[in-house]
Amino acid sequence: MRVTTTVNGTERTADDVWPGESLLFLLRERLGLPGAKNACEQGECGSCTVYLDGEPVCACLVAAGQATGREVTTVEGLAEGGRLHPVQEAFVEAGAVQCGFCTPGLVVMASDLLERVPEPSDPEIREALAGNLCRCTGYEKILDAVRLAAARQAAR
Amino acid sequence: MDFLQPSSWDDALAARAERPDALPIAGGTDVMVELNFDRRRPGALLDLTRVPELREWTLADGVVRLGAGVPYARVIGELGDRLPGLAMAARTVGSPQIRARGTVGGNLGSASPAGDAHPPLLAAGAQVELVSAARGARRVPVADFFAGVKRSVLEPDELIAAVLVPEAAGPQQYCKVGTRNAMVIAVSAFALALHPDRQEVGTGIGSAAPTPRRAPEAGQFLAGELNWAARTPLPETLAAEFGRRVADAASPIDDVRGSAAYRRHSLAVMARRAATWAWDDLRRAA
Numbered sequence: 524m525r526v527t528t529t530v531n532g533t534e535r536t537a538d539d540v541w542p543g544e545s546l547l548f549l550l551r552e553r554l555g556l557p558g559a560k561n562a563c564e565q566g567e568c569g570s571c572t573v574y575l576d577g578e579p580v581c582a583c584l585v586a587a588g589q590a591t592g593r594e595v596t597t598v599e600g601l602a603e604g605g606r607l608h609p610v611q612e613a614f615v616e617a618g619a620v621q622c623g624f625c626t627p628g629l630v631v632m633a634s635d636l637l638e639r640v641p642e643p644s645d646p647e648i649r650e651a652l653a654g655n656l657c658r659c660t661g662y663e664k665i666l667d668a669v670r671l672a673a674a675r676q677a678a679r
Numbered sequence: 680m681d682f683l684q685p686s687s688w689d690d691a692l693a694a695r696a697e698r699p700d701a702l703p704i705a706g707g708t709d710v711m712v713e714l715n716f717d718r719r720r721p722g723a724l725l726d727l728t729r730v731p732e733l734r735e736w737t738l739a740d741g742v743v744r745l746g747a748g749v750p751y752a753r754v755i756g757e758l759g760d761r762l763p764g765l766a767m768a769a770r771t772v773g774s775p776q777i778r779a780r781g782t783v784g785g786n787l788g789s790a791s792p793a794g795d796a797h798p799p800l801l802a803a804g805a806q807v808e809l810v811s812a813a814r815g816a817r818r819v820p821v822a823d824f825f826a827g828v829k830r831s832v833l834e835p836d837e838l839i840a841a842v843l844v845p846e847a848a849g850p851q852q853y854c855k856v857g858t859r860n861a862m863v864i865a866v867s868a869f870a871l872a873l874h875p876d877r878q879e880v881g882t883g884i885g886s887a888a889p890t891p892r893r894a895p896e897a898g899q900f901l902a903g904e905l906n907w908a909a910r911t912p913l914p915e916t917l918a919a920e921f922g923r924r925v926a927d928a929a930s931p932i933d934d935v936r937g938s939a940a941y942r943r944h945s946l947a948v949m950a951r952r953a954a955t956w957a958w959d960d961l962r963r964a965a
């Protein structure tokens with residue numbers, strides 16, 4: 524089947540989509556957007572997190588056809604004009620990236636948190652990131668990165 | 680495989696009747712896992728996310744009619760005051776990403792004994808509205824909805840339209856045991872609703888029997904012992920006895936998540952605490 528959806532502001536169409544395939548497969552394998560990662564395909568790890576109509580979801584749990592006519596924003600759509608998103612910058616500076624596999628999902632989740640809650644408390648950060656697993660960092664640097672991005676956002 | 684995408688409730692019911700091989704999909708948080716792991720290959724997916732009626736809730740005569748397709752995030756954000764027990768349970772579901780997509784209708788559709796929406800719906804005395812194109816609508820008490828492990832009375836040509844949940848008349852509680860604070864299937868769970876208007880105690884047990892179930896005898900016992908008029912403190916011995924009776928109502932098994940003995944024990948503890956917290960809330964409200 525054919526699926527047309529808006530991805531990172533541009534209308535995109537894919538043909539021969541298998542009706543049971545996920546939005547994650549559509550993005551990675553058909554639309555050439557490998558930012559969202561495939562680690563578990565069962566909603567447990569959050570590495571596939573993208574915005575769907577402005578809300579972070581696991582792309583592995585959305586049927587590709589369900590995204591028809593909706594707006595998808597992936598991690599590739601966060602940077603503006605060649606400049607990293609403030610959350611991405613903070614991840615780099617705080618050393619929150621090791622292998623990087625979990626990073627796209629965490630960046631999307633953290634950017635959503637800071638849009639909704641500009642100055643989150645630690646429990647709010649932990650709650651927002653509860654669906655994102657990282658096998659490398661031990662999470663402390665990730666929390667540092669979110670705090671750093673929040674502080675910068677507040678200063679601006 | 681086909682992808683059916685009705686944009687109205689009537690079209691959805693017609694599609695359901697015409698295509699018995701189609702699997703309804705709402706938030707997809709159960710369905711997509713099955714598809715991704717090749718555990719299921721339905722002839723078609725019937726996408727319900729474009730049916731506006733399923734995504735609404737309304738209030739009439741003290742009853743919330745919660746559309747089957749309202750996700751947990753909205754139950755938490757919009758119904759915490761009217762349906763506190765269900766909202767508390769919704770807060771424990773998965774992660775923010777899962778709560779953004781997963782729905783109460785999908786929880787009922789999967790009918791897992793561990794589904795977090797079920798115990799508070801049982802405690803509140805909710806009804807499920809099932810509709811088919813051929814026979815119209817019928818309402819089933821949640822207590823009669825579950826037919827076995829992951830089975831319900833939903834017929835192959837029916838869709839879940841909504842759950843009808845009475846607005847809370849008193850305090851409600853939801854307790855869940857798991858290995859961490861997020862992303863856990865309940866090892867055991869318990870919901871309690873005080874109904875001071877009719878001096879009754881509603882109960883719901885999760886993950887400790889083949890289906891979610893109530894503990895009616897325990898509820899009647901506690902309701903009979905509570906001093907509803909003077910709202911005197913709940914004696915600890917009474918709360919503990921209530922806990923024991925709730926545990927007796929379960930028929931748990933040993934599995935990877937926990938032993939039957941632990942499930943019974945934790946149920947007794949949760950029921951004791953839930954009763955104490957809810958009764959204290961009621962006393963404070965007086």
Ligand SMILES: Cc1cc2nc3c(=O)[nH]c(=O)nc-3n(C[C@H](O)[C@H](O)[C@H](O)COP(=O)(O)OP(=O)(O)OC[C@H]3O[C@@H](n4cnc5c(N)ncnc54)[C@H](O)[C@@H]3O)c2cc1C
Pocket residue numbers: 565566567702703704705706707708709710711712727747748771772773774777780781782783784785786787788789793794795796837838839840862863864865
């Ligand atoms: C990572 C992860 C964590 C989870 N954590 C929890 C948790 O903590 N607690 C919990 O209870 N569950 C949990 N779940 C399971 C799941 O999220 C819930 O069962 C959720 O309520 C399913 O809703 P859905 O809309 O996504 O359903 P779907 O996956 O779309 O559908 C589920 C079933 O219901 C049927 N269905 C859906 N809507 C209708 C309708 N209107 N009429 C008829 N049939 C219908 C479908 O055909 C399917 O059989 C988790 C799942 C994942 C992937």
Ligand code: FES
Pocket residue numbers: 560561562563564565566567568569570571572581582583584
């Ligand atoms: S790949 Fe989607 S949550 Fe892990």
Ligand code: FES
Pocket residue numbers: 619620621622623624625626656657658659660
């Ligand atoms: S940096 Fe390797 S999984 Fe998080």
